Amino acid sequence: MNAQAAGGMPEITYNFAYLDEQTKRMIRRAILKAIAVPGYQVPFAAREMPMPYGWGTGGVQVTAAVLGPDDVLKVIDQGADDTTNAVAIRGFFEKTARVATTTSTQAATLIQTRHRVPETPLRENQILVYQVPIPEPLRFLEPRETETRQLHALAEYGLMHVKLYEDIARHGHIATTYAYPVEVAGRYVMDPSPIPKFDNPKLDDCPALQLFGAGREKRIYAIPPHTRVRSLDFEDHPFRVQRFAQSCALCAASGVYLDEVILDDKGGRMFVCSDTDYCNGRQEAGHRGEMAGEGA
């Protein structure tokens, strides 16, 4: 336990997928309870990970606890496989678990994501792991954990409805555009992580298992496959998702979530798919947007 002689730094080796087996069992037990009580945030003893809190430590711990040698892993951030944090996390598992990785939503058995649900519909036997910064949907209405825990215990969600309705009164719209709260299996109100509310409908009756990991806040929650997930709304203000007037400038897709890219300082801009795998697939299939080159 003490420092060794100079030059004799301890040899440091890590277990499969980094976490030690005791930690994995602890996380696995939390995952099982999360599945048994859909939408309920199970406290777990999140460990320090070799990446900063807030950068996906919860998702990484869930993935590390679930991952096996036969898995094919995909990691996305903002829908893209090549964003730096996605690259860093994928590299972490390539190094510590030597699992196969892919950018294909179809080919993946386990997808870790930050802020998006892939456009390609998920299928059975897939696992989607969300990175969650603030798991508590009531946190911005009530900062105290002692209070929010009570509200969940009593299924007392009036506060949330009041907040959403105040938005309507003030702005004419529900002003929550991402991390839009959902009710899971008719009981718990849950934060779907900061995905745009555009993605909320994909959570409902999804054939894949959805797991949510919040490392800093030490919570894990889950939505089993084929579970009813309802975005909160009102009779006179039904839940509606954002629609883009444009289609993707590269693959011409419409009805998908688009990133706005600023091209110059004179108001030039374009819209492209946030889901890079989906966009590449369409381009390979010959779809061409207005800004795409001729041959790929």
Next chain:
Amino acid sequence: MYVAAKGGEKAIRNAHALLAKRRRGNTNLPSITLDQIAQQLTLAVDRVMAEGSLYDVELAALAVKQARGDLIEAIFLIRAFRTTLPRFGYARALDTARMLVRRRVSATYKDLPGGQLLGPTFDYTHRLLDTSLGVADEAEGVADQTDQAGEAEAPVAMPRVTDLLGQEGLIEGAPADDGSEPFDITRAPVSFPVDRSTRLQTLARGDEGYLLALGYSTQRGYGRSHPFVGEIRFGDVEVMFEAPELGFEVSLGTVQVTECQSVNQFKGSATTPPQFTRGYGLVFGQCERKAMSMALVERALRWEELGEEPGAPAQDEEFVLSHSDNVQATGFVEHLKLPHYVDFQAELDLVRRMRAEQAAEMKEAAE
């Protein structure tokens, strides 16, 4: 034709190569050694061990070097390593009364058994830059890692001020060790309200600057509890471990710690005579500012148990303990630099839509 930005992998590789180069600095200068860091930046190493919650001088020195002197980054490196270590069990509570004291001051007594021992302290130095340190000096012979000599006397054991007060019943008793395992904040999620072991552990690894500010606020009237520094002591304490298979205690070695016990305003009632109360701070290494701040905040957090009025920030247990960890705090603050363009796009769309609606309404009203 538009080509989307790609190549995250390459960008990361290049950034890390550049970081390594900057860390090394000018290669005409020799690389700083871990011994040099451990011996000459001792207090930086101590802070890394304290807030990293791992007593290992060499690894802490390595972390300081690797982090280019960024201590929160170094603390993070140590924490990420610490979490992979297997746990063998829980040591016995340290007996600081048996500390081999290297420094000890009491603000409550002019003299006391064992005396005041200034030891290695910045106190009473004139904060004048010493330009003579600007010149590298030659080593004066062979380094001896364990040598702490040059300090006036051999360290000695001394009774604690709070024990002296306790003999007269003037201060509340130290919480008894009921032998139960302490809550372990690294093994189980914390839920509020917390017990004493959770409170002390969280504060002990809490950020020095954060606790300093909170402790300071209690002195300025936000949860004042009229503290006296009963005693600060710094020195070596033996760590004892009782392995269940052995059935007896073994010594695992010694650690250096700083302990601060504050003596605070009394409590009492019609039935119990008035007594001073205590706040407690204990930190790895020589981290006096942190130990004192911890004692102030620890005492402030005990308002309910002592029948005091709440309301000050430093008394708010959930607030204080939820935000004290600098590894958590820095991660979450710094995560804001990660891409958020998906969510920003959603906000952008809403703001544009609301502006368009408002413009239409105004036009309608004007017509």
Next chain:
Amino acid sequence: MSGTSPDDTLTPCLATGFDDPVMDGQATFRAAMWALSRPGRIEPVTPSLTPPAPLSPEAAALVLALCDYETPLWLDPALALVPDVAAFLRFHTGAPIVGDAREARFALIAEPVEMPDFSDFAQGTPDFPDASATLIVQVQGFGGGLVLEGPGIKGRTAFGAAPLPADFIARMAANRALFPLGVDLLLAGAGGVAGLPRSVTVKEG
């Protein structure tokens, strides 16, 4: 190492645990995870374990994968009767074996027909519904006769296992009525595991 002679603490021919604790533990957990995610589906578990009877290899694998010194484990009378079972589980998991069902995080049941009422086990609390017991129940095999509905199931699905207590449907209905409190069941049968989380509704098929 030990203060007492080895013969007192170790069974001379203790059955071995997982061949590969890391990978076998992962695979067994994944089966349990999918089992609870998709109630009624049998997920394959094929451990190369030969635990002391009457503990079955599948149930033993689940305990080895999920339990450790942090999870008090309760054994039903049929298992508690055989000291080798407790010795095997303690050695391979470090889990404390408890006599009081209420203290258990996991309960291992070899005689389902005789199993105690679910209310004998920890149900969780309104604040922490996860603080409830998981029951690992050994069955001979799976079949039909029941219909399941709930999260994890598209519409409804047929399920069955034997042997189960005669009042099993009533027990599960009482458990479901407690939601979000209640116990979760992992049924370990030959070659597989099925899950009945507290969220499931069990009806006559």
